[in-house]
Amino acid sequence: MELMQKLAVLADAAKYDASCASSGAGRRDSRRGGGIGSTEGMGICHSYTPDGRCVSLLKVLLTNFCIYDCAYCVNRVSSNVRRARFASDEVVRLTLDFYKRNYIEGLFLSSGIIRNGDYTMEQLVEVARCLREDHRFAGYIHLKTIPEASPELIERAGRYADRLSINVELPTEDGLRQLAPEKTAGGIRAAMGRVKDGIADNRAERREHARKTFARARPPRFAPAGQSTQMIVGADGASDGTILHASHALYRGYRMRRVYYSAFSPIPDASAQLPPRAPPLQREHRLYQADWLLRFYGFDVGEIVAPGDDATGGGMLDLDIDxxxxxxxxxxxxxxxxxxxxxxxxxxxxxxxxxxxxxxxxxxxxxxxxxxxxxxxxxxxxxxxxxxxxxxxxxxxxxxxxxxxxxxxxxxxxxxxxxxx
Known part of the structure; x- marks a missing residue:
């Protein structure tokens, strides 16, 4: 498969990952010849650097092959979709070429699971290593971390990437067990803990180094933009209260920079376990508003969500008003x-x-x-x-x-x- 054909397949496959996304931009139709540019094409997303700058990123998967069979994922092993895979040097070349043309300022790279978690993580880390060390690339890099990967690989990833993200996928262990049986909530949270500890240890190491030596050169930073995650909304029966309780625990326990909410989208040849229709997009929007209240306005989950019948005591957000x-x-x-x-x-x-x-x-x-x-x-x-x-x-x-x-x-x-x- 030609490189640009691979790019078309793997950029389109990456659109389902909301952990780094630009949203809210509507379609702009020009009345004079169609205009220049697009806000809706796949392959480019936007993120924010630690100093607040908005940057454009090449957003692709290393491959949409995957050995897992998560019911909600279009790239699951049983899915009948067109498959493609980049070699590590191809992603490096695309990133550098697009950067030199001023299309992008960085890279968002994720992947399906090839062989096992360690093998996949090695490929992702190699892309980041090559960009940083061989080409002295100083742009923004966001790597999706494989929860099953070894601590040593996660440590290496944090040395090269500005941000790491590990998808929690679903808000409850029961939902994960039912729809993604190869994944475990314990494994996902253990990986998140390793990233959190790596960030904290690195900050302490840099402070101690500066205090002792008074030198400008410090140890390299570990994931300076922190970590984020994504939660799928509407694939299981979890209420908004359950989702927000899970998010609150992630912010508090793992110092998460951001929890992204992605409304479930029906996929081809879907499992009978999944709902036949997507949830209203307004639900996703209300969850983001509620998340903002938790993080910046001093609200508790119990105040935001009206009492419901589920075990956590939280029902659904009102879709008509914020x-x-x-x-x-x-x-x-x-x-x-x-x-x-x-x-x-x-x-x-x-x-x-x-x-x-x-x-x-x-x-x-x-x-x-x-x-x-x-x-x-x-x-x-x-x-x-x-x-x-x-x-x-x-x-x-x-x-x-x-x-x-x-x-x-x-x-x-x-x-x-x-x-x-």
Whole structure:
């Protein structure tokens, strides 16, 4: 198979991995000759470096061959898909060629399992080693780590890659046992622990080296952008509460930089164990919003998800309104919040207020009492904000007395059907 044919197959196969992805960019149709460029093609994704820069990455699999038979995976061993495999030097050549043409600033490399975990991990590490040592490549590298690989290979991967990721796949051990019997939750978490320990040990080693020698040269960094993971949504019966409890445990126990949520997509020749239809994409979106509240807004899982019937006590997120608004409507007794007096942690719970606007409010009220005109200058969504806050010239108590009516007012209205579509 020619190199570009392999690239077409393996870039398309990589699109199912959400651990490094650009999303939210809509299709742009030019009225004059089709325009230049695309936001929807496979092969390029975007990620963020430790200093906050957004970089474009070549996103491919080393191979879509796989000895495992995970029911939800299009590349499973029993799947009838076109197969391809890169040699390590081919990935290196593609990366360097695309980089020199200014198409990309780095590489995201994953793979199906060839022979066994160690053999596959050796191939991935060799690509990163060759780029770093033989070609002095200083761009961003994100490697997907094979959980079954030896600690020594994971250690080598962390020396060459900026970020490592290990997919947890499903939120429960029962789901993993049912849909991916070759994988174990214990093995996945053990590999995550090794990466976490490697990052912590490397930081301590670098600090100690700097303290003793006062030299600029320090030991090489280990996965300086941390580790991430991906969780499939809707392939098993796990509720949103179960998913968020699992994510919270990963953030707390493994210092995960990011948990990505990937809505299950029906695949050809699917197993009867899988649902016949994909979950609504809005569910994936609500999980990302809830994840943000856990990480940056001081919420607990039990506050975000309404009580349900599952063992963890968490049900499903409301698809019609965002999780912060849903929480506020369930607790009208906590509102309105006085923007001139409330502490930061209370302001962060107000629907319509983000971290940046909360910081602006705290800075502004040091100099004067806030009024509605001041909020207009913040460019905050006043329609959502006003029912939940009070300032010198605004107090909305009456609207909060009827949360159901307020919910109907604030919920997004369904779009009118296109009469000519």
């Amino acid at each position: 999780p912060k608004l849903a929480w506020a409507l369930r607790h009208p007794q906590l509102f309105p919040v006085d923007l001139n007096r409330a502490p930061r942690e209370t302001l962060l719970r107000v629907p319509g207020l983000g971290v940046r606007n909360v910081a602006r409010i705290l800075a502004s009220r040091r100099h004067a009492r806030l009024r509605l005109d001041d909020l207009t200058r913040l460019r905050a969504p006043l329609v959502k904000l006003l029912p939940f806050i009070s300032v010198l010239d605004h107090h909305p108590r009456q609207r909060l007395d009827d949360p159901a009516r307020l919910r109907a007012e604030l919920a997004p209205k369904p779009r009118q059907a296109d009469l000519f579509g």
